[in-house]
Structure formats: C-alpha cells, structure tokens
Amino acid sequence: MLEKLTKIINRLILLKIAGLVFILPLFFLPLTYDFFEFNKNVLLVFAVIFLTLLWMVKMVINKTVTFRHTVFDLPILGIAAAFIISSLAISPNKLETLLSVNSTGTIIAFTLLFFLITNHFGKEDIAGSASVRPPSGDGLLYCYIVSITLLALISLTEFLKLTSFLPLTDWLKSVNFTPTGAILSLITILIPAIIISVSLLASKIKTTKKPLLLLSGLSVLIMTAALALGLRQLYLSRPILLSINEGWVIAIETLKQSPFWGIGPDNFITAFTRFHSLAYNNTNLWSIRFGISSNWYFQLFTTTGLFGLVMFLWLIKQSFKGGLTLLKNKAALVAVFVLLAILPPNFILLFTLYLLVAVLAVESPATELEEKSTPLPWLLFIPILIFSLGGLYLFGKNWLADYYFHKSLVAYSQNNGLDTYNWQIKAIAQAPYSFSYHVAYSQTNLALANALAGKKDLTDQDRQNISTLIQQAIREAKIAVSLDPQNVTAWENLALIYRGLINFAQDAENWTVASYQQTLTLDPLNPNLRVALGGVYFSLKNWDDAQRQFEIAVQLKPNFANAHYNLSATYREQAKFNKAVAEMQTTLTLVPTDSQDYQKAQNELEALQKKLAETAKKEGVKPSETLKPPQPAPTGIKPPLTLPTESAPAISPVPTAEPTPIPTTTP
Numbered sequence: 001m002l003e004k005l006t007k008i009i010n011r012l013i014l015l016k017i018a019g020l021v022f023i024l025p026l027f028f029l030p031l032t033y034d035f036f037e038f039n040k041n042v043l044l045v046f047a048v049i050f051l052t053l054l055w056m057v058k059m060v061i062n063k064t065v066t067f068r069h070t071v072f073d074l075p076i077l078g079i080a081a082a083f084i085i086s087s088l089a090i091s092p093n094k095l096e097t098l099l100s101v102n103s104t105g106t107i108i109a110f111t112l113l114f115f116l117i118t119n120h121f122g123k124e125d126i127a128g129s130a131s132v133r134p135p136s137g138d139g140l141l142y143c144y145i146v147s148i149t150l151l152a153l154i155s156l157t158e159f160l161k162l163t164s165f166l167p168l169t170d171w172l173k174s175v176n177f178t179p180t181g182a183i184l185s186l187i188t189i190l191i192p193a194i195i196i197s198v199s200l201l202a203s204k205i206k207t208t209k210k211p212l213l214l215l216s217g218l219s220v221l222i223m224t225a226a227l228a229l230g231l232r233q234l235y236l237s238r239p240i241l242l243s244i245n246e247g248w249v250i251a252i253e254t255l256k257q258s259p260f261w262g263i264g265p266d267n268f269i270t271a272f273t274r275f276h277s278l279a280y281n282n283t284n285l286w287s288i289r290f291g292i293s294s295n296w297y298f299q300l301f302t303t304t305g306l307f308g309l310v311m312f313l314w315l316i317k318q319s320f321k322g323g324l325t326l327l328k329n330k331a332a333l334v335a336v337f338v339l340l341a342i343l344p345p346n347f348i349l350l351f352t353l354y355l356l357v358a359v360l361a362v363e364s365p366a367t368e369l370e371e372k373s374t375p376l377p378w379l380l381f382i383p384i385l386i387f388s389l390g391g392l393y394l395f396g397k398n399w400l401a402d403y404y405f406h407k408s409l410v411a412y413s414q415n416n417g418l419d420t421y422n423w424q425i426k427a428i429a430q431a432p433y434s435f436s437y438h439v440a441y442s443q444t445n446l447a448l449a450n451a452l453a454g455k456k457d458l459t460d461q462d463r464q465n466i467s468t469l470i471q472q473a474i475r476e477a478k479i480a481v482s483l484d485p486q487n488v489t490a491w492e493n494l495a496l497i498y499r500g501l502i503n504f505a506q507d508a509e510n511w512t513v514a515s516y517q518q519t520l521t522l523d524p525l526n527p528n529l530r531v532a533l534g535g536v537y538f539s540l541k542n543w544d545d546a547q548r549q550f551e552i553a554v555q556l557k558p559n560f561a562n563a564h565y566n567l568s569a570t571y572r573e574q575a576k577f578n579k580a581v582a583e584m585q586t587t588l589t590l591v592p593t594d595s596q597d598y599q600k601a602q603n604e605l606e607a608l609q610k611k612l613a614e615t616a617k618k619e620g621v622k623p624s625e626t627l628k629p630p631q632p633a634p635t636g637i638k639p640p641l642t643l644p645t646e647s648a649p650a651i652s653p654v655p656t657a658e659p660t661p662i663p664t665t666t667p
Contacts, residue, residue: 002061009058013051013120017113020047021355022143025151025189025348028179030171032402033409034101036181037347041101041109042399044351048109049388051116056384059377067369068119070361071318076354078311080111082304083265091264093484095433099398102347103266105391110354114361122362137359141196144355148193149219151179152226155186159229176237183234185346188339190227192332192352194220199331240285241344242272247294250275251301262305268292270486271302273523280525281557287528289488296340296350319360332356401431405440412444417451420444435483439493442476445469446500453504470504473497478649491519492529494649499536512536515649527553527560534566538573546570561590565601568608577612584608 020043029039059065083104091097098105122136155178157163163173171177178186201208201216208216253275254263263271269291280286293299300308319333333356339349408423424441431437449469452462477494484490495515501508516533523529534549547570553563568583584605591597 006058006061009054013054016051017116018140018143021140022147024351025147026179031406033406037101038402040347041106042395045105045109045395048112049391052112052384053388056381060381063372063374063377065371065376069367069369070118070364072357072361075311075315075318076111076114079308080107082308082311083107086261086304087265090258090261091267092486093433097266099394100266102345114354114358117358118361137362140359141200145193145197145219148189149222152190152223154179155226155230159233180348183230183237184239185348187227187230187234188343188346188349189352190223192335194223195332195335242290242294244294246276246280247298249277251298254302258305260305260307262303265303268302273488278525281527292344294344295342296345299345397430401427405437417448433483435480435490438476438480439490442473442493442497445473446497470501486522488519488522491515491522495519509540511649525556527557527563531563531566538570543570543574559590561587572608577608581608581612
C-alpha cells in the first residue's frame with residue numbers, strides 16, 4: 001500500500017514538473033501591474049513549494065531520506081547562498097528582495113526546481129524498484145520545445161498581424177505582444193530552443209518515425225521564422241539597454257565599496273545612481289535610471305559581489321567538465337551563457353539556464369545517498385512545511401497587493417480619484433513593505449489635496465481634509481524613504497511632495513531643499529536634480545544658490561539646454577545681463593531651429609539684449625515645448641497650514657549646503 005502511494009506521489013511530481021516546464025513560458029495574467037514576469041514568478045514559487053512538500057511527504061512515507069548528488073549541486077547552492085547572504089547582510093528592504101522577480105526568492109525557487117529534477121528524472125525509482133525508471137531529461141526538453149513552439153506561433157501571428165480582425169483588446173493585437181513580456185525575452189529563448197530541437201532531431205533521426213520527424217522539422221521552422229521576424233521587430237523598436245561600458249564601471253565601483261556581497265539583490269538602481277560615470281551624461285540615455293545591468297555577469301557582480309560571480313563561474317566550469325559530451329544539452333547551454341554575457345537577464349532565460357543545467361546533471365554521473373530513519377524525514381519535513389506555508393502566505397499577499405495596485409492604476413486612467421485612493425490603501429495593507437506603493441499613494445494624496453484646495457470658498461472642513469491629505473502624503477513618502485533609504489527615487493518623491501506643499505504648509509520650502517540635498521548625495525551626477533533644486537531656490541528668490549545649482553548642472557551636462565536656459569533666467573534676475581545673454585545664446589545652439597523652444601529662446605534673447613542696451617523691462621514669454629523656466633511655488637492657501645513637527649524630513653547625516661564637489665573631469 002505504501003509502495004503504491006509512493007509511486008502515485010512520484011508520478012504526480014513528474015507530471016507536475018513536466019507541466020510546469022510546459023506552461024511557464026506561456027503563462028501570463030492581465031490582472032496585475034506586470035502581466036508577465038511577475039505572474040510567472042508567482043506560478044514558479046507556488047509550484048515549487050507544492051512539489052517540494054510532495055517530495056518530503058514521500059520521504060516520510062518511506063521512512064527514508066534519499067538524495068542524488070551531482071557535480072552541479074555545490075555551485076547551484078553557492079549561487080543561492082550568495083543571494084541569501086547579500087540580501088540579509090546588505091539589502092535595506094529584505095522582504096521586497098525576497099519577493100521581487102529575478103531576485104532572491106526567484107533564485108531559491110530555481111534552485112529547488114533543479115534538485116526536484118535531478119532527484120526525480122533519469123534514475124531508479126525512489127521506492128527501490130530497479131525495473132521502473134522515470135523518464136530521462138529528454139522528456140523535459142520535449143515539453144520545453146513544444147511550449148516554445150507554441151510561443152513562437154503566437155508571436156508569428158502578432159508579427160504578421162493575423163489577429164487584427166479578432167475582437168481582442170488592443171494590447172493583445174499589438175505587434176510587440178508576446179507571452180514572455182518583451183521581444184528581447186522571446187529572442188533570447190528562441191535561440192537555445194532551436195539549438196535543442198536541432199540537437200535532439202539529429203541524435204534520434206534514425207529511431208524516430210517520419211511523422212514525428214516532420215513535426216520536429218516544422219517546430220524548428222516555426223521557431224526560426226519567429227526568431228527572424230523577432231530580430232526585425234527588435235531592430236525597429238530598439239530596446240533601451242545599459243551599455244556594457246557603464247555596466248562594467250558600476251560593477252568595479254561597487255567592488256571597491258562592497259567587494260564580497262555587492263550592493264544587494266534587487267538594488268542595482270542604487271549602484272547605478274551612485275557609480276555611473278560622468279560620461280553617461282553625454283549619451284542619449286542620460287535621463288534614464290537603470291534598474292538592471294547590461295548583462296547577467298555584471299548584474300551578479302554588482303548585486304552579490306565576488307561571491308556570487310565566482311559561484312556562477314564555477315557552475316560554468318562544471319558544465320564543461322568532460323569536454324563536449326552530451327552535446328545536445330551543452331550546445332544550448334553555451335548559447336545561454338553567451339546570451340547572459342551580452343544581454344540583461346530575464347526570467348525565462350534564467351529558467352532555461354536552470355532547466356538545461358538540471359537536465360545535464362541528470363545525464364551526468366551521480367552519487368545516490370540514502371538514509372533509512374524514522375525521525376530524519378520528519379526533521380526535514382516540519383521546518384520545510386513551516387517555511388513553505390510562510391512562502392505561500394507572503395507570495396499570495398504580494399500577488400493580491402499587485403492586483404489591487406493594478407486596479408488603482410485603472411481607476412487613475414479613468415480619472416477616478418476616490419477609487420484610485422481606496423485601491424492603493426488595499427494594496428499597501430497587503431504589502432506594507434513595498435516602497436513603490438507608498439510612493440504612489442503619497443502622490444495620490446497630494447493630488448487630491450491640490451484638487452480640493454482649488455475650490456473657491458474653502459470651509460473649515462475642507463481645510464481639515466486638506467491638512468489630513470497633506471499629512472498622509474508626507475507620511476507615505478517618508479515611509480518609502482525608511483523602507484529603502486538608499487533609493488534615490490524614494491528621496492526624490494519626498495522632495496517633490498514637499499515642493500508641492502510650498503505655500504500650503506509652513507517650513508515646506510526648507511524641507512524641500514533638505515530632501516533634494518539628500519537626493520543629490522545618492523545621485524550626485526544627475527543634472528536634472530540640480531535643475532530641480534535650483535528651481536526651488538529660484539522660486540524662493542534665493543538667486544545665489546539657484547545660480548550655483550544651475551552652474552553645476554551645466555558642468556555635469558554642457559549640452560543640457562534647459563540648464564543653460566534656467567541659468568540665463570537666474571542671471572537675468574540678478575541683472576547680470578551679459579551672462580544672461582551668453583547663456584541664452586548657448587541655449588539657442590542646443591534646441592531645434594524649427595521648434596517653439598527656439599522661437600521662445602530667440603524672443604527672450606532679444607529681450608535680454610534690449611535690457612543690456614537700454615535696461616528696459618523684460619517682455620512677455622510664449623509657451624514652451626521643453627524649455628521650462630524655474631517654476632513658481634504653488635498658490636497654496638492662506639494662512640498656510642501648520643503641520644506637526646514629525647512632518648519634517650528625517651535626514652541622517654544632515655546634508656551640507658553643497659553635498660558634492662563640482663566634477664571637472666570625466667573619470
């Protein structure tokens with residue numbers, strides 16, 4: 001009876017693993033903020049937890065702990081250990097690191113999937129019946145190939161616009177739609193899938209029946225066609241990627257600061273803002289903050305340090321022990337290692353990596369470890385059960401939070417402020433550790449306060465509601481900062497919240513300046529932040545400090561038209577008309593001659609030249625496309641609200657008046 005039950009569980013595990021390999025590349029749900037990788041990640045975690053518990057139950061029933069040891073086990077465990085140690089030791093928001101896609105939780109799930117495959121495929125039945133052998137790793141490869149073929153077929157219909165007549169939503173009919181989430185992700189898995197298909201076909205061409213050979217050939221043809229059209233679409237869409245040079249610079253600078261454990265998983269944006277080169281400001285991507293490196297190796301190096309990179313290099317070394325035997329797996333694995341070296345990582349490519357390594361491990365020599373014991377399986381099962389239930393609870397709440405947040409964005413797109421507000425409250429209740437939800441909620445509160453303040457006749461209740469909304473906006477922005485103190489986005493949001501409260505609340509201008517200065521300690525080479533802080537000083541008529549920030553912005557990015565334009569405006573207010581004219585002339589050289597910006601700058605230049613010659617009053621200014629003068633503070637309400645003292649920003653260390661030196665040379 002027990003043996004029969006064991007076989008049922010074993011077969012269930014095999015079917016579930018095969019089903020997961022088949023469905024994961026195709027799976028997506030349009031119910032959350034991220035339709036694709038987020039939902040694939042949750043499916044992976046739930047499936048792996050269920051399969052691991054079944055594995056433990058089987059051991060408890062048999063009163064035997066069995067394990068198949070391969071040469072890949074230690075490097076696979078080492079990579080997982082690098083993520084876990086770096087998360088615990090370095091990452092400020094450890095829970096979010098665990099739950100984020102392609103971060104610590106994802107790597108742990110992939111690691112467990114690896115061991116589930118190596119312990120259930122290509123060896124004797126766990127119950128001890130030598131006559132019954134589970135399928136080899138080839139069975140999983142066939143499931144994978146069928147899945148990718150369907151994926152390619154779906155993508156082909158989109159590329160060729162064959163779904164345009166169907167009653168589908170617009171995003172489902174988009175030429176760029178793919179269940180992987182991005183054209184680049186699709187291409188990165190089509191390449192190894194084609195190699196696997198051709199290798200399997202070549203290795204079994206003599207033993208395979210003609211109908212199956214035709215189907216296999218058709219599969220290769222479909223995937224190849226999808227790859228060709230995908231490359232064409234990729235060329236047309238030109239995805240924005242961090243350059244290899246910048247990825248290397250950031251990795252090396254991180255190495256100097258934290259050599260062994262890196263900056264922390266899911267924390268690349270902090271390394272980017274702190275360590276990117278000054279030369280980056282001269283590229284077309286200068287205003288973009290990247291949350292991922294240029295390739296997987298630099299990503300590992302930056303986020304998990306030398307330990308993570310060495311473990312991965314060890315895995316590569318183990319993969320090529322014995323030369324090019326088992327070519328059908330190693331050829332595809334080489335392609336994956338190369339793709340990870342030239343492109344940013346994505347969920348499906350990492351899944352492909354772990355799948356191929358697991359199949360290679362199944363077909364490699366291994367040591368069977370077995371220990372018959374009644375208490376030992378229970379000693380394994382109980383803690384694994386506790387961790388599994390905790391994982392299900394956390395990931396379930398995290399999925400529900402993202403579902404609520406998606407609902408809030410839908411309400412926002414429909415201009416429904418109340419529903420946006422309420423859905424975001426629900427999202428934060430499910431995932432209070434997510435700084436991005438607090439950022440969004442703080443902005444919603446401020447927008448509602450501004451809308452209410454726009455009423456002509458404010459009642460006492462209106463003032464009370466405005467005060468409540470403002471305090472909530474500040475509170476949520478400060479919570480976001482406390483959850484991830486090194487994240488420049490959280491500090492910039494706090495500065496923007498305070499900026500929106502000037503003339504609404506006393507001391508808001510001082511809080512704004514302090515928050516921007518703290519933001520600059522985290523992103524010192526960002527000219528946009530300098531212009532933003534200069535604009536605050538300008539609105540407060542603090543011409544000297546405004547001039548200082550605009551001058552630094554110009555030094556950071558000499559071809560930044562808006563920095564020159566704002567600097568010209570500051571010189572004008574100080575009656576430094578010679579300098580104002582020079583800066584406006586520079587502005588004219590940096591904007592298109594056929595734009596409204598050019599005409600606006602030309603008009604202001606003429607006005608400045610008249611002031612220079614005649615000291616006449618400045619003439620009117622027409623609307624601009626992108627040249628934005630320093631913005632005045634919000635109209636606000638009078639008398640301004642007196643907010644509690646805890647509304648002020650908690651900044652440690654207290655920034656100085658000039659937090660960073662003026663860069664003069666390119667590093």
